[in-house]
Amino acid sequence: MNAMKRAAAALAAVAALFVAGCSSSGDDGTPGPSGRPDDRKVSGLRGMTLPSWNTDDYSSPQAATYLRQIADTGARWVTFTPTWYQDRVTDSAIRTTEETASDDSLRHIIALAHSAGLKTMVKPHVDLVKGGDRAEIRPRDTDAWFDAYRRFITHYAQLAADTGVEQLAVGTELAGTSGDGDHWGETIAAVREHYKGPLTYAANYDEYRKIRFWKDLDLIGIDAYWPLGDKATADTARLRQAWQPITDELAAFSAKQHRKILFTEAGYVSQRGTTTAPYSWTVSRRDGGAEQAAAYEALLATFDGKPWWAGVCWWMWDDWPDSGETAKKLAYTPHGKPAEKVLRHWWGKS
Known part of the structure; x- marks a missing residue:
């Protein structure tokens, strides 16, 4: 994570292809008869992200415990984020480091x-070795970067196919390159040669309208970190009101693109002021558990049941032991906080 119409008939056709809302079940995410995006079925997501920061995180003894805890919230999906790195935003080389989850893990x-x-x-994510915003990646040699990126993403496409992964994102928050529809179209075609399941791209909330390759994918993915005001609040009604113009915009965008919208990420730290900058890990040092919970409630109450909304994958569950840079009581995790009770209520595990 670093710190959306045509005719009603067309929208109804889209709804027929996909399960409505994040509470749906039964679809297995497998391709339709022709294998084209418009013929695929994509499950609604009640999801949680479990990122990795080290080679062996995903094979650690804590892994099974975290997955049980995630399932106990009522979640039906979990997202994994293997990450490769490049040194500078202008570089073309992308590589693994000691922070990349191993394939075996x-x-x-x-x-x-x-x-x-x-x-x-x-x-899969691409990040910068010394930190920084992946959205700023703008390689000097575009062809070389996309060649490297295709090797990276098709590697995970094949691993996903081999392991029965139900859905794959072809990229995350790469706003510096995502306007290049031709290169991305070629990349997505290469991914489909390896992986036959549903595909999305995780666009940042201020990026998704600039993307030209949604037609090549099965779902519009958005990392939904919209600021919901300029003052801290735990007032769910105010937060729902703030979502309303965004909701209208997303409904129209979904209809125009003939694709459902999945929140590939959404999240709030448990710090006072988190709703003013949901993309920030360090809004304040003051406890904001009530504000985090109100933000969870507002998002789920606003979008649940919308026929064009494919669900949410929250950022994120607990950090791995000794790897968290933010204290758990202030971090994105809802685990053991009022926000977890909100999830359990909405996801049927109260």
Whole structure:
């Protein structure tokens, strides 16, 4: 994470292809008869992200515990985020580091998730070695960067196919390159040669309207970190009101693109002021558990049941032992906080 009409008939056709809302079940995410995006079925997501920061996170003893805890919230999906790195925003080389989840560990946790009754999405990330915003990646040599990126993403496409992953993201928040429809179209075609399941791209909330390749994908993915005001609040009604113009915009965008919208990420730290900058890990040092819970409630109450909304994958569950840079009581995790009770209420595990 770093810190959306045509005719009603057309929208109805889209709804027929996909399960309505995040509470749906039964669809297995497999391709339709022709394998084209418009013929696929994509499950609604009640999801949680479990990112990795080290080679062996996903094979650690804590992995099975985290997955059981996630399933206990009522979640049906879990997202994994293997990450490769580049040194500078202008570079073309992308590589693994000691912070990249090993393939064996990723296979291990996918199998554990399936054993826990969870469906899986793999959402590979590209980050910068010394930190910074991946949205700023603008390679000097575009062709070379996309060649490297295709090797990276088709590697995970094949791993996803081999392990029965139910959904794959072809990219995350790469706003510096995502306007290049031709290169991305070629990349998505290469991914489909390896992986036949549903595909999305995780666009940042201020990026999704600039993308030209939604037609090549099965779902519009948005990392939904919209600021909901300029003052801290735990007033759910105010937060729902703030969502309303965004909701109208997303409904129209979904209809225009003939695709449902999945919140590939959404989340709030448990810090006072989190709703003013949901993309920030460090809004304040003051406890904001009530504000985090209100933000969860407002999002789910606003979007639940919308026929064009495909669900949410929250950022994020607990950090791995000794790896968290933010204290758990202030971090994005809802675990053990009022926000977890909100999830359990909405997802049927109260």
